[in-house]
Amino acid sequence: MLSYTASRIGQTLLVLLIISFIAFLLVANLGDPLGSLLSADATVAERAELIKQLGLDQPMLTRFASFLSDLLQGDLGTSYRTQEPVSKLIGERLPATVELAVVSLIFTIIIAIPAGIYCGVKPKSPLARGIMLFSIAGITLPNFVIGIALIVIFSVQLGLLPSFGRGQTVELGFWATGLLTKSGWQAIILPAITLSTFQITFIIRMLRTQLMEVGHSEHIRFARARGIPERTIWFHYAIKNTLLPIITMLGLQLGNIIAFSVVTENVFAWPGLGSLFLQSIQAADIPVIAIYLIFVGAVFMVINLFVELCYPLIDPRVLRRRS
Template sequence: MNFTVWLIKRLAQAAVVLLIMSVIVFLGLHMIGNPADILLAPDATQVDRAELIERLGLDLPVWQQYWLFLKSALQGDLGNSFVYNTPAVTLILQRLPATLELAVLAMIFAVFIGIPLGLFAGLKPENPFAKLITTGSILGFSLPTFWVGLLLIMTFSVSLGLLPASGRGTTVRLFGVEWSFLTLDGLRHMLLPAINLAMFKVSLVVRLTNAGVREVKSLDYVRFARAKGLSPLRVVRRHILRNVMIPLVTVLGIEFGSTVAFAVVTESIFSWPGAGKLILDSINALDRPVVVAYLMVVVTLFVTINLIVDILYRVLDPRVRTEAAA
C-alpha cells in the first residue's frame, strides 16, 4: 500500500470518528438541563421563556437540531454562543493559543527532563540517584494536580514572591494572535502553570524511558554493537535511544492532546485565560454551542495528532514501512 492510499484511508477513518463523536457529544449535552433556565432572569415570564427557547432553536426535535448543526458544521459554523452571542469557534480560537503555549511548554519540560532522567535510571539502575529518580516518578504520579498547583502558588508566589500566580502577563501579537512566550514577563507567568501541567508528564516519560532502556539494553543487537567496539555514547544514541523513542512518540503525541484537553484544573487554579477556563465557564452556563465546538476541536486535535504519530512511526521504524508496502 503506497503512502497516498494509506493517507486517504486514515483521513476517511478520521472523518468517521468525527461524525460519531459529534453525535455522542450533541446527544449527551441535550440530556443535561435547559440553557433557558440559566440564561433567563428570575423574574422572566413564560412568554419570555418561550421566545428565548424558540430563538435558540431549542423547541425543535433533537434530531432536527443535530441535522441543522451538522449542515452548519460542514460549512465551518459550529453555532453561536448562547452567553456571548459570538460564533463558538471564534471564542475557542481566541482562547486556544493560551492553552497551546502552556501545553507546549509543559511537553518541552517532559521531554527534556523526563527522557534524560529515565535514560540514566535505565542505564544505571543500581545508582542511588537512579533510585531517587524512580521514587520521584512514583511521587509525580500520586500527587493531585490541584494540590500541586496550590503548593506552587503558596511557595513561589506567596512565600518567596518569585513568580506571579495568575494571568498571562505581557503579551505580544504575532500573526494576529496574542502570545505570552515572546516576552520575559509572559514567560514568568507561564512557568508555574506549565510546571504544574508537566509534573505528571515528566513522571510518565521517566517511567516509560526507564522501562524501555532496561528492555532494549540487554537485546542481542545492542550487545553486538558493544562487541564491535562502538563507543557507549554511540550505542545509546543509535541503538538504545532510537528504539526507546518509537513507543514514546505515540505516548507523547497522545499526552500532548490530553494536556490541551484537560488543562481545565490548571487554568482555573492559575486564572490562565485559555480554552480550558472557557469550557468550564460554558459548562456552568450550559452554553451548549461552545461546549460542542470545544469538544469537536479537541477530537479533531486528537485525530490530527494520531495521524502525525502514525507518519512519524513510518519514519522511525522501518518495519512499519515494510509492512505497509507488503
C-alpha cells in the same frame, strides 16, 4: 505509503464524525436553548419563530446534517451563558491554552528525555535512583497539589513569580500572545511546570523501562560481543529502537496537556479553554461544552494521525507489517 496514509485519514475522519454526533446529541438533548435565548415575557409566536429558526422542528438526522454544515462553515452556535458566538469565546481563549501546552511540552522534552535515557543506561546509579524517587511523587501527587505548593513557595514566600493570570499580552492579528513580554513569561512558568510534572515523570519511567528491555535484547548482546563501544550501542542501537513508543507517548501527552489543563488553569486563574470549560459546566452552557469536546477529540485525533504518519519515516517495516 499512499494507501497507508489514506487509511489513517479515513479512520480519523470517521472517529471525528462519531465525536461530532455525540456532541450533537449533547446539544440536542441537554439544556433549554429556548429558555436561555428568549426573554421571560416572550410570546407564543416568538417561541414558535425561534423553534423554526433553530431547526428544532426538523428530524434528528436533518438537524445533525445542519449541525455538521454549520461546524464546517465555522458557525459553532451561541453560548447560553453570554449570548455570544461560541467561536468568539473559543478564539479568545485558544491562544492561552495552546501556549501553555507548548511550553509544558517543551519542559517535558528538555527534562524527561535526557533523564529517562540516563536512568535507562545507568539504572543503579545514585542519581538515577534519586530521579526515580522524584518520579514517584510526580505520578502520585495531583496537579492541583503541585500547583498550590509552587504558588506557596515561589509566589507567597519568595515573591518571584505571579500566582495567577497570564501577564501582559501582545496582539498579533487574531492571536494574543504572552510569550513576547517579560510578565507573560513569568506568568506561564508555574502553570507550565505544574502541567508538565506528570508528563515528565511518566516519560522518564516509560523511557527507562524501554531502554532496560532493549538493553537485554539479543541484538544488543550481539553488539557487545562484537566489541562495539557501550556509548555507540546505547545511542545508535538501543535508543533507535525506542523512538516509536517515545514519539507515540509525546504526541499523546500533548493531547493530554490540552485536554486535562482544566484543573491547572483553574488553580492559576489561567484564561484558557480549561477555565472556560469549567465556567460552562457551572452554567450548564451546553453549546460551549459540546464544542470543547469536539475540539479535544479533534486534537487527539490529529495528533494521533500525525504520529502514525511519522511511523513509516522512522521505521519502514511498519508499512510491510500492515500491508
